[in-house]
Amino acid sequence: MPLLVMKFGGTSVADLDRIKNAAKKVQREVDRGYDVIVIVSAMSGKTNELVGWVEKTSPLFDAREYDAVVSSGENVTAGLMALTLQEMGVPARSWQGWQVPINTTAAHSAARFVDIPRDNLDQKFSEGFKVAVVAGFQGLAPDGRITTLGRGGSDTTAVAFAAAFGAERCDIYTDVDGVYTTDPRITSKARKLQKIAFEEMLELASLGAKVLQTRSVELAMRYKVRLRVLSSFEDTDENSGTLICDEDEIMESKVVNGVASSREEAKITLVTVEDRPGISAGIFAPLAEAGVNVDMIVQNISEKNFEHHQGSVTDMTFSVPINQVERAKRAMEEARAAGTIAYDELIVDTEVAKVSVVGIGMRSAAGVAARMFKALADENINIKVIATSEIKISVLIDRKYMELAVQALHDAFGLEAA
Amino acid sequence: MPLLVMKFGGTSVADLDRIKNAAKKVQREVDRGYDVIVIVSAMSGKTNELVGWVEKTSPLFDAREYDAVVSSGENVTAGLMALTLQEMGVPARSWQGWQVPINTTAAHSAARFVDIPRDNLDQKFSEGFKVAVVAGFQGLAPDGRITTLGRGGSDTTAVAFAAAFGAERCDIYTDVDGVYTTDPRITSKARKLQKIAFEEMLELASLGAKVLQTRSVELAMRYKVRLRVLSSFEDTDENSGTLICDEDEIMESKVVNGVASSREEAKITLVTVEDRPGISAGIFAPLAEAGVNVDMIVQNISEKNFEHHQGSVTDMTFSVPINQVERAKRAMEEARAAGTIAYDELIVDTEVAKVSVVGIGMRSAAGVAARMFKALADENINIKVIATSEIKISVLIDRKYMELAVQALHDAFGLEAA
Numbered sequence: 001m002p003l004l005v006m007k008f009g010g011t012s013v014a015d016l017d018r019i020k021n022a023a024k025k026v027q028r029e030v031d032r033g034y035d036v037i038v039i040v041s042a043m044s045g046k047t048n049e050l051v052g053w054v055e056k057t058s059p060l061f062d063a064r065e066y067d068a069v070v071s072s073g074e075n076v077t078a079g080l081m082a083l084t085l086q087e088m089g090v091p092a093r094s095w096q097g098w099q100v101p102i103n104t105t106a107a108h109s110a111a112r113f114v115d116i117p118r119d120n121l122d123q124k125f126s127e128g129f130k131v132a133v134v135a136g137f138q139g140l141a142p143d144g145r146i147t148t149l150g151r152g153g154s155d156t157t158a159v160a161f162a163a164a165f166g167a168e169r170c171d172i173y174t175d176v177d178g179v180y181t182t183d184p185r186i187t188s189k190a191r192k193l194q195k196i197a198f199e200e201m202l203e204l205a206s207l208g209a210k211v212l213q214t215r216s217v218e219l220a221m222r223y224k225v226r227l228r229v230l231s232s233f234e235d236t237d238e239n240s241g242t243l244i245c246d247e248d249e250i251m252e253s254k255v256v257n258g259v260a261s262s263r264e265e266a267k268i269t270l271v272t273v274e275d276r277p278g279i280s281a282g283i284f285a286p287l288a289e290a291g292v293n294v295d296m297i298v299q300n301i302s303e304k305n306f307e308h309h310q311g312s313v314t315d316m317t318f319s320v321p322i323n324q325v326e327r328a329k330r331a332m333e334e335a336r337a338a339g340t341i342a343y344d345e346l347i348v349d350t351e352v353a354k355v356s357v358v359g360i361g362m363r364s365a366a367g368v369a370a371r372m373f374k375a376l377a378d379e380n381i382n383i384k385v386i387a388t389s390e391i392k393i394s395v396l397i398d399r400k401y402m403e404l405a406v407q408a409l410h411d412a413f414g415l416e417a418a
Numbered sequence: 419m420p421l422l423v424m425k426f427g428g429t430s431v432a433d434l435d436r437i438k439n440a441a442k443k444v445q446r447e448v449d450r451g452y453d454v455i456v457i458v459s460a461m462s463g464k465t466n467e468l469v470g471w472v473e474k475t476s477p478l479f480d481a482r483e484y485d486a487v488v489s490s491g492e493n494v495t496a497g498l499m500a501l502t503l504q505e506m507g508v509p510a511r512s513w514q515g516w517q518v519p520i521n522t523t524a525a526h527s528a529a530r531f532v533d534i535p536r537d538n539l540d541q542k543f544s545e546g547f548k549v550a551v552v553a554g555f556q557g558l559a560p561d562g563r564i565t566t567l568g569r570g571g572s573d574t575t576a577v578a579f580a581a582a583f584g585a586e587r588c589d590i591y592t593d594v595d596g597v598y599t600t601d602p603r604i605t606s607k608a609r610k611l612q613k614i615a616f617e618e619m620l621e622l623a624s625l626g627a628k629v630l631q632t633r634s635v636e637l638a639m640r641y642k643v644r645l646r647v648l649s650s651f652e653d654t655d656e657n658s659g660t661l662i663c664d665e666d667e668i669m670e671s672k673v674v675n676g677v678a679s680s681r682e683e684a685k686i687t688l689v690t691v692e693d694r695p696g697i698s699a700g701i702f703a704p705l706a707e708a709g710v711n712v713d714m715i716v717q718n719i720s721e722k723n724f725e726h727h728q729g730s731v732t733d734m735t736f737s738v739p740i741n742q743v744e745r746a747k748r749a750m751e752e753a754r755a756a757g758t759i760a761y762d763e764l765i766v767d768t769e770v771a772k773v774s775v776v777g778i779g780m781r782s783a784a785g786v787a788a789r790m791f792k793a794l795a796d797e798n799i800n801i802k803v804i805a806t807s808e809i810k811i812s813v814l815i816d817r818k819y820m821e822l823a824v825q826a827l828h829d830a831f832g833l834e835a836a
Contacts, residue, residue: 016474050494056434058501065504068512069497072490076468079487083476086483094486098516099562120562144517144538 001125004034005170007136007158010044012173012232013077016084022173022232023084030090030130037121037165038092039136039158040081042073047137063108067138067148071097074135074154081133092131093124097138097146102157104139104147111139111147113156116164134161152213159216163223170220170227171241172212177231178242179204179211181415182259186406189416196257197247201227203358203392204258212244220244247360255368256359256413261406263353263399265295266322267384270332272344275314282341283316283332290331295319296354296387296396316343317385319396322350352384353402356394357409369393375412381405419543422452423588425554425576428462430591430650431495434502440591440650441502448508448548455539455583457554457576458499460491465555481526485556485566489515492553492572499551510549511542515556515564520575522557522565529557529565531574534582552579570631577634581641588638588645589659590630595649596660597622597629599833600677604824607834614675615665619645621776621810622676630662638662665778673786674777674831679824681771681817683713684740685802688750690762693732700759701734701750708749713737713772714805714814734761735803737814740768770802771820774812775827787811793830799823 006029008022022038029036041047050070054061078094085092100120104111121132136154139147149156155172162170177192179201184190196204198221205214211229220227226249230241247253273279280299287294296319320328325348335341362368369386372393376383381404385396397405410416424447426440447454459465468488472479496512503510518538522529539550554572557565567574573590580588595610597619602608614622616639623632629647638645644667648659665671691697698717705712714737738746743766753759780786787804790811794801799822803814815823828834 016471019475053434053494053498054501057437057498058505061501062504065497065501065512068514069494069501072493075490075493076471076487079483080471080475083472083479083483083487086480087476094483096486096564146514 001035002033003037003165003167004029005037005039005158005162005165005167007039007154007170007172008041008081008232009154009172009174010041010047011175013040013042013081014044016080018232019077019080019084023081023088023090025173025232025236026085026131027088027090034168035125036131037161037167038081038131038133039154039161040074040077040133041136041154042077046073046076064145067108067146071135071138071146071148074137078133078135082131085131085133090131091129092133093129095121095132095134097135098140098144100134102134102139102160104141104149106141106143106145106147108141108145108147110150111141112149113139113160116160118165121165152215155213155216156219159219159223159225159227162225163219167225170225172227172229173232174211174229175232176211176229177234177240178229179244179258181257182406182410183261186261186403187410189407189410191416191418193242193257194418195243195245195250197250197253197360198244199247199391200257200358200360201244203356203389204260217244250360253361254359254413254415255361255365256357256409256415257361258358259406259409259413259415260356260358261353261402263402264322265319265352265354265396266325267317267319267349267352267396268325268328268332269347269349270316270343270345271347272313273316274342275312279341280316282335286331286335286340287320287328290327292320292324292328292331295321296385296394298385298387319352319354319385325350349384351399352396353399353405354394354396355402355405355409356392357413358392360391362391362393371412372409375408376405379404379408381408419453420451421455421583421585422447423455423457423576423580423583423585425457425572425588425590426459426499426650427572427590427592428459428465429593431458431460431499432462434498436650437495437498437502441499441506441508443591443650443654444503444549445506445508452586453543454549455579455585456499456549456551457572457579458492458495458551459554459572460495464491464494482563485526485564489553489556489564489566492555496551496553500549503549503551508549509547510551511547513539513550513552515553516558516562518552520552520557520578522559522567524559524561524563524565526559526563526565528568529559530567531557531578534578536583539583570633573631573634574637577637577641577643577645580643581637585643588643590645590647591650592629592647593650594629594647595652595658596647597662597676599675600824600828601679604679604821605828607825607828609834609836611660611675612836613661613663613668615668615671615778616662617665617809618675618776618778619662621774621807622678635662668778671779672777672831672833673779673783674775674827674833675779676776677824677827677831677833678774678776679771679820681820682740683737683770683772683814684743685735685737685767685770685814686743686746686750687765687767688734688759688761688763689765690731691734692760693730697759698734700753704749704753704758705738705746708745710738710742710746710749713739714803714812716803716805737770737772737803743768767802769817770814771817771823772812772814773820773823773827774810775831776810778809780809780811789830790827793826794823797822797826799826
């Protein structure tokens with residue numbers, strides 16, 4: 001029997017009516033001949049309520065107990081979804097993490113999958129059950145305690161089940177109808193993509209396209225799980241939404257498939273850093289220790305007056321999430337006080353934004369950077385920092401030009417046309 | 419290490435402040451040298467919310483899924499209680515039913531205990547944990563599904579743990595401060611009992627003293643678990659509340675220890691029933707099949723005119739809960755229509771109340787019934803039906819005299835004085 005995994009997020013199961021709506025989508029797939037594993041989140045708001053109680057009870061909470069409390073929201077939805085399906089005449093059974101079991105590491109609140117034995121669910125399918133409704137976001141530690149998977153855990157649960165059960169596809173039902181070429185709030189020319197490669201989705205997700213958690217896309221890529229993002233709140237069929245798949249499945253790809261943007265960036269420049277071997281480690285090790293996520297890094301080699309500096313010096317510029325600026329400053333000041341690094345001045349610029357073009361076609365196409373820079377130059381937008389990867393080019397620009405830059409690049413790479 | 423079981427009901431853990439208040443009572447016992455097993459209910463209102471969702475989703479719900487959903491309330495409280503205790507510096511760990519495991523039958527929503535292996539909790543106690551917080555009301559079926567125990571399940575869980583772990587005592591914290599000689603709303607002379615025997619408590623519980631579920635008292639009696647009922651909302655010490663224990667522990671007992679009353683009664687009389695062997699079964703078998711709980715039964719043998727009846731006839735009177743009157747009438751009428759019984763008329767009297775005196779001392783004391791009937795006669799209260807057991811005498815009277823009867827009996831048996 002072909003098998004599908006269908007995942008419904010918190011807004012898709014927010015109340016009994018929405019659970020019923022989601023159940024109808026499951027029923028349709030059963031009617032089409034699939035066995036289905038449904039992964040559910042907690043009703044929206046429930047997890048936050050539980051987290052609030054835990055944090056109020058114990059600000060430095062024991063993660064084992066946090067997990068035991070917080071995982072209960074998904075258990076409720078799983079049972080209600082199974083009941084709803086039964087009421088529609090679809091044989092369904094709910095599964096909590098420990099019942100499957102979903103074996104994870106013991107890293108409470110941030111557990112990782114170890115394995116998902118198929119025996120118990122396969123047994124139920126063989127008895128005539130058509131749907132297994134699994135509580136997302138949770139698992140079982142080796143010592144028998146409940147774990148949770150951290151942010152985006154239910155998406156990751158869905159992908160892990162699709163991998164373990166060789167599902168034909170993993171459908172992620174959410175409150176958007178797919179992945180777009182860019183943020184539709186910035187330009188109405190944004191177009192929904194029919195297909196996108198895993199690598200592209202990863203770059204878009206980590207750039208702030210909030211559709212899917214990075215971790216679930218990484219897992220899907222590793223196990224070649226075909227992922228589909230589609231809307232819970234619209235009539236959907238087998239062509240709805242956006243398919244995230246291996247690039248082999250994408251016949252013809254544009255050079256650039258998406259323009260991402262983020263205003264949650266800040267630029268930090270260390271002026272006149274002594275340029276000697278190991279100095280980069282001297283800067284970025286303390287930042288990593290302080291939990292700062294450094295993104296783009298640029299080093300401007302600059303020869304200074306020999307009289308001032310007994311050797312060559314450099315400026316070091318990097319970008320960090322805007323809410324980590326203070327932490328980054330403190331880490332740098334402490335490292336300077338401890339004598340592990342030396343610099344004259346630390347300059348923070350919080351009025352920046354990051355704009356990126358992403359596309360697997362870039363690998364084989366030359367001149368993408370040139371086209372990007374020209375499009376920005378035509379709008380008189382100054383580039384402050386550039387970073388490139390195999391399938392992405394990112395620039396840091398003045399924040400006030402962000403929307404303009406996105407529109408210009410969307411036009412320049414012809415993304416409006418399918 | 420001596421061990422206590424402490425159980426907190428829904429109103430005692432209704433919010434974070436109340437959980438803290440309950441945790442302080444646990445801490446005090448730990449400070450006094452006990453290991454403690456805490457049994458918690460769901461926050462008050464939570465179970466009803468979950469039951470409401472299940473019933474709205476599926477009126478004829480699958481009990482397996484009902485249990486999976488409804489048990490989640492206790493899991494939340496267990497985790498929050500463990501966190502609260504940890505925050506106070508008391509090493510505590512939460513336990514869901516499947517983790518202990520609490521092995522039960524597969525009778526979903528009305529499961530019964532099979533066994534509670536001690537290994538897992540004992541292991542944690544030996545590691546230095548002082549408190550195990552166990553989610554009440556739930557268990558694990560042989561096939562790995564979650565079960566619930568039905569009404570009063572958390573009290574029963576507490577008693578079962580006390581029996582399994584040889585606890586010194588099982589303290590049931592609730593919203594009343596003990597068991598009284600009678601309902602304090604009927605007479606201010608009602609006195610809190612220091613001790614009461616299991617058998618007496620069983621009679622009082624089944625007569626409508628809502629302090630403890632009958633099942634938990636039965637279990638306590640069977641395993642000789644000393645039960646104490648006391649208030650969550652008052653300062654309590656080792657002498658608070660009422661101890662429910664074996665009669666051997668009660669040095670000197672009055673002949674009567676309590677006066678119970680219930681207005682939820684109705685009297686049904688079948689007039690002119692043919693009196694032949696098997697007729698009682700003919701009446702009460704259909705009632706049992708219809709789920710009617712018959713309480714008191716009286717048969718008035720009466721010789722009637724030979725011309726009217728080819729043999730002797732009788733009247734049969736019995737009492738049922740008032741909300742089962744219609745069901746009882748229907749069962750009788752169907753049995754008559756089917757020809758299995760014959761009677762001239764069925765008379766229902768819903769204006770009755772039951773008043774009982776209860777006391778283990780009755781076994782060895784003569785004249786209790788006579789004292790009771792005299793006290794009622796002195797108030798001109800007419801007795802409609804009488805039923806007796808070894809330690810209880812019950813009468814059915816006009817409902818309007820119920821409070822008067824209770825006060826008269828409370829005085830007659832000298833219950834005001836300790």
